[in-house]
Amino acid sequence: MSHHFLEVNDLYYSYPDGTEALKGVSLRLEHGEAVGLVGANGAGKSTLLLAVAGLVFSGSGTVNIGGAILSKKTLGEIRRRLGFIFQDPEDQLFMPTVFDDVAFGPLNQGLSAGEVSFRVEEALRSVGAGHLSDRPAYRLSGGEKRAVSIAAVLSMLPDILLMDEPSSGLDPRNRRMLIGLLGDFTHTRLIATHDLDLVLDVCPRTIVLHRGEIAADGHTEEIFRDEGLLERCSLEPPLCMQGVRS
Amino acid sequence: MAKKLDINFNELVSCSTAASGSSLVHRLDPRAKWLVTLAFAVTATSFGKYEIARLMPLFFYPFAMIALSGVAVADVLRRTALAAPFILLAGLFNPFFDRHVLISLWGFPLTGGWVSFLSITLRSVLVVSSVVLLSLTTRSDRLFSGLGELGVPSIFVVQLQFLNRYILLLAGEVQRIVRAHSLRSGSRRNSVSLFLSGSMLGILLLKSMDRAARVHWAMLARGFDGEVRTACPLKFSWQRDGAFVLIWVAFFGAVRFIDIPFLLFGWAVGK
Amino acid sequence: MHMADALLSPAVGGTMWAVTAGITAYSAKKLKDSPDDSRVPLMGVLGAFIFAAQMINFSIPVTGSSGHLGGGMILAILLGPYAAFLVLASVLIVQALFFADGGILALGCNIFNMAFFPCFFAYPFIYRKIAGQNPTYKKILIGTTLSAVIALQLGAFSVVIETMASGISELPFNTFVLLMQPIHLAIGIVEGFVTAAVVSFVWKERPEVLEASSNDMPLQRGLPLKKVLAGFVVAALFTGGILSWFASSYPDGLEWSMARTAGVEELEAPEGGAHGFLAGLQEKLAFLPDYGFRQSGTVTLERPDTETRWPAVDPGTTVSGFVGGGLTLLLAGAAGLLLSRTAGRCK
Numbered sequence: 001m002s003h004h005f006l007e008v009n010d011l012y013y014s015y016p017d018g019t020e021a022l023k024g025v026s027l028r029l030e031h032g033e034a035v036g037l038v039g040a041n042g043a044g045k046s047t048l049l050l051a052v053a054g055l056v057f058s059g060s061g062t063v064n065i066g067g068a069i070l071s072k073k074t075l076g077e078i079r080r081r082l083g084f085i086f087q088d089p090e091d092q093l094f095m096p097t098v099f100d101d102v103a104f105g106p107l108n109q110g111l112s113a114g115e116v117s118f119r120v121e122e123a124l125r126s127v128g129a130g131h132l133s134d135r136p137a138y139r140l141s142g143g144e145k146r147a148v149s150i151a152a153v154l155s156m157l158p159d160i161l162l163m164d165e166p167s168s169g170l171d172p173r174n175r176r177m178l179i180g181l182l183g184d185f186t187h188t189r190l191i192a193t194h195d196l197d198l199v200l201d202v203c204p205r206t207i208v209l210h211r212g213e214i215a216a217d218g219h220t221e222e223i224f225r226d227e228g229l230l231e232r233c234s235l236e237p238p239l240c241m242q243g244v245r246s
Numbered sequence: 247m248a249k250k251l252d253i254n255f256n257e258l259v260s261c262s263t264a265a266s267g268s269s270l271v272h273r274l275d276p277r278a279k280w281l282v283t284l285a286f287a288v289t290a291t292s293f294g295k296y297e298i299a300r301l302m303p304l305f306f307y308p309f310a311m312i313a314l315s316g317v318a319v320a321d322v323l324r325r326t327a328l329a330a331p332f333i334l335l336a337g338l339f340n341p342f343f344d345r346h347v348l349i350s351l352w353g354f355p356l357t358g359g360w361v362s363f364l365s366i367t368l369r370s371v372l373v374v375s376s377v378v379l380l381s382l383t384t385r386s387d388r389l390f391s392g393l394g395e396l397g398v399p400s401i402f403v404v405q406l407q408f409l410n411r412y413i414l415l416l417a418g419e420v421q422r423i424v425r426a427h428s429l430r431s432g433s434r435r436n437s438v439s440l441f442l443s444g445s446m447l448g449i450l451l452l453k454s455m456d457r458a459a460r461v462h463w464a465m466l467a468r469g470f471d472g473e474v475r476t477a478c479p480l481k482f483s484w485q486r487d488g489a490f491v492l493i494w495v496a497f498f499g500a501v502r503f504i505d506i507p508f509l510l511f512g513w514a515v516g517k
Numbered sequence: 518m519h520m521a522d523a524l525l526s527p528a529v530g531g532t533m534w535a536v537t538a539g540i541t542a543y544s545a546k547k548l549k550d551s552p553d554d555s556r557v558p559l560m561g562v563l564g565a566f567i568f569a570a571q572m573i574n575f576s577i578p579v580t581g582s583s584g585h586l587g588g589g590m591i592l593a594i595l596l597g598p599y600a601a602f603l604v605l606a607s608v609l610i611v612q613a614l615f616f617a618d619g620g621i622l623a624l625g626c627n628i629f630n631m632a633f634f635p636c637f638f639a640y641p642f643i644y645r646k647i648a649g650q651n652p653t654y655k656k657i658l659i660g661t662t663l664s665a666v667i668a669l670q671l672g673a674f675s676v677v678i679e680t681m682a683s684g685i686s687e688l689p690f691n692t693f694v695l696l697m698q699p700i701h702l703a704i705g706i707v708e709g710f711v712t713a714a715v716v717s718f719v720w721k722e723r724p725e726v727l728e729a730s731s732n733d734m735p736l737q738r739g740l741p742l743k744k745v746l747a748g749f750v751v752a753a754l755f756t757g758g759i760l761s762w763f764a765s766s767y768p769d770g771l772e773w774s775m776a777r778t779a780g781v782e783e784l785e786a787p788e789g790g791a792h793g794f795l796a797g798l799q800e801k802l803a804f805l806p807d808y809g810f811r812q813s814g815t816v817t818l819e820r821p822d823t824e825t826r827w828p829a830v831d832p833g834t835t836v837s838g839f840v841g842g843g844l845t846l847l848l849a850g851a852a853g854l855l856l857s858r859t860a861g862r863c864k
Contacts, residue, residue: 079469094411104465288531292527303845314857336523340686340687344687370522373620377617401545405560408560409604410611
């Protein structure tokens with residue numbers, strides 16, 4: 001059972017204006033692993049996620065999703081395996097109702113109507129949003145929007161989840177629920193975030209990205225205790241460890 | 247401009263709220279409502295320009311639609327009133343150019359221009375209220391899917407759905423920016439200097455277009471291939487939607503070809 | 518420049534619907550032949566941009582009129598004629614549905630007047646001839662201004678023709694034309710300058726955007742969107758900042774034109790056409806002998822000198838129309854109320 005791995009080899013990406021966003025990034029996530037991707041603003045976290053999903057095309061390097069090398073040919077297959085949860089749920093809830101939104105992915109997979117509604121119900125139930133099905137997206141609270149945007153990805157039954165700042169904009173209670181949810185998932189997870197406490201709770205392993213390069217890759221607690229590393233990468237240790245430090 | 251934006255935003259929100267109702271009219275297939283609304287517009291505009299009394303039976307349509315849909319009368323009136331400048335201006339110049347006395351009312355001359363002005367105003371109110379009712383009783387996405395099912399090319403419908411989606415986002419952000427401005431500017435509520443409103447628009451545009459690019463990514467990530475699919479394709483029920491179309495078209499036809507006010511007058515006098 | 522339903526006859530409205538439907542189908546087919554899914558969201562975004570830009574009314578110097586950006590030329594230059602036509606049509610549909618701008622029957626006319634001319638006439642035959650190849654600032658300025666002016670002149674003239682053909686409005690053709698054309702000349706010049714500012718910026722920053730569309734090719738993947746966005750921001754700032762500086766609450770060009778016409782003191786005598794129409798009306802109503810309008814129509818025809826000697830029509834006959842109409846309205850209202858109660862019980 002190690003087929004849902006994610007491997008990135010020597011990945012480079014430059015913005016069209018020439019700024020280098022990724023400078024030779026290599027990493028590998030094993031099946032079912034939850035990995036935190038941390039780094040200061042502009043470190044390249046979001047770009048890395050976008051490049052993995054084939055949403056921006058890298059200059060050089062390879063992305064391997066469970067044995068399929070990312071290319072125009074495999075793009076459809078790879079996107080079926082990946083679930084990409086964007087930072088702002090508004091971006092992800094582009095359909096008029098919650099149901100339509102969660103059904104968007106399964107419908108694109110060509111599933112039957114019956115299968116689609118089953119998937120939608122299951123996905124909404126798993127994030128505790130079953131009662132929201134008929135609501136229009138703009139009538140949801142922040143926590144509900146986040147839950148539905150996750151359901152919209154889960155309904156595609158992805159193997160690997162890519163998340164960009166999943167806890168941003170959530171109140172403490174919703175954030176706690178999210179952490180519980182993320183911890184229960186069995187998917188391979190790559191979570192880009194500034195919320196180091198979330199990483200501490202959910203991800204045994206952490207990758208630190210600094211100016212487009214991997215500055216560290218290892219046990220979360222070890223990395224968060226390495227003040228020199230955090231300082232160098234413009235990061236602060238998680239709140240719950242700051243007390244320990246002083 | 248701030249006021250106009252406020253109105254527009256509120257109208258968009260109230261419209262989408264009203265449109266997500268679940269009455270008989272809301273549940274009708276949008277194709278049926280498109281066809282009936284179009285037939286209504288054709289009927290109302292097909293009368294001669296001096297017709298007034300014969301337009302009256304057509305008021306039954308908006309009344310019935312309000313009754314059956316449970317849409318607030320105030321909503322319909324307010325939204326129809328938004329088009330008031332259009333409505334009044336459309337016929338305003340007729341009294342100046344058409345000065346033939348058409349009828350005399352107890353000694354007062356009534357020129358053709360005033361009669362046609364009244365007629366134009368009445369038909370404007372009729373047609374505008376019917377379109378207002380269409381938009382208040384049909385969710386915009388269904389309205390546009392309905393267009394697709396009526397044979398409008400899919401690429402047109404898809405980008406129309408996008409446009410519709412972005413307008414809501416845009417209006418919401420305008421609303422927030424304007425509100426933030428009026429909070430800081432103190433007493434002068436709703437009066438943003440036009441220079442400022444220009445820069446606001448620039449900021450807003452950047453934000454909106456950034457968002458649009460991200461939405462496109464989010465769509466691609468979930469297998470978007472150029473076609474937006476919806477889970478419950480519209481189902482045209484002949485018993486419900488077909489009957490709706492047939493009954494109204496028959497009614498419009500009757501109104502067009504039978505002089506109902508005249509018959510009613512005769513009946514009232516005969517009694 | 519929106520036309521309203523009430524001034525249109527079904528024949529004119531229907532014809533323009535058919536024409537517009539044909540152009541839409543043709544454009545959609547052309548786009549289908551070169552599929553590119555990134556174009557679809559881009560079209561939606563640019564439609565929203567036009568919407569935002571249209572919220573700013575700029576005043577036309579000297580005339581005391583004001584207008585707003587049509588946006589047709591910007592869209593045509595950035596998206597090519599086919600996609601631009603569809604986007605403009607969408608903007609007009611949304612305006613008609615949610616803001617009661619224009620009407621449902623007038624949709625065909627409005628789309629034709631405001632989208633067809635910039636996309637399928639001004640853009641290919643004027644702009645591309647002038648600035649399509651090896652653009653310079655001067656070429657772009659001349660190209661956009663000339664295109665915008667001509668597109669608006671054609672659109673304005675089209676409004677006049679459609680209004681005249683419908684025969685509901687009493688505006689004399691000459692007066693209407695003499696007011697519509699100069700106003701839309703002024704609007705066209707301003708629109709041309711604004712369009713030039715946008716296009717020049719885009720051309721300077723990302724020339725490939727213009728090249729791609731001038732070859733009728735879909736936009737390249739991975740275009741540096743940020744710079745394109747920046748171009749639009751500058752354009753929006755230009756539109757908003759400079760133009761709204763002297764923006765006003767004056768009515769739109771068309772409305773102003775009509776108001777000015779209506780305000781003219783020296784009124785011309787009604788044309789023979791009106792008499793002809795009345796004669797037709799009389800014939801049509803002849804089978805309703807007791808109907809007030811018929812009788813008065815006859816009398817009017819018999820006595821053209823209506824200013825001084827209006828006919829003494831028996832109020833009793835004219836009142837039939839009012840009573841009948843009033844009764845009908847009451848009945849319609851009562852039926853509506855009844856329906857409302859029934860519907861209420863069903864819930």
